[in-house]
Amino acid sequence: MVWAWKENVWEKEKGVLMERYTVEQSKPPSQGGAVLSTLTINNVMESDFHSPYNCTAWNSFGPGTMIVTLEEKDMVPVGIIAGGTVGSPSS
Structure with a gap:
């Protein structure tokens, strides 16, 4: 999975980017x-609402x-976006 927003691209399974x-x-x-x-977006700022978040x-x-x-x-200090699921259909 890849997350992308603004000029950020996240291609890792987990971790922290820019502490936010x-x-x-x-x-x-x-x-x-x-x-x-x-x-998860910590310390949500006004600018966080002006960009689409893409999960592929x-x-x-x-x-x-x-x-x-x-x-x-x-206004809340943390925003959480659940991107989506990927997997095979259950049998």
Whole structure:
């Protein structure tokens, strides 16, 4: 999976970018082996709402892309975006 926003591109499974962005991947049992990638934004700023967030994943069935735009409600210090899942269909 790859996350991209503004001038940032994140191609790792997990880690921290610029101390404000964290990416984590998991395989929830309820998803049947699919991978869930989550982008967390710490210390959310006004500029975080002006950029689309692109999550692209690939598997044996091909690529899939999800574009996420943040919507400002009440200012909170952390924003979490769950990107999507990739995996084979359960049998």
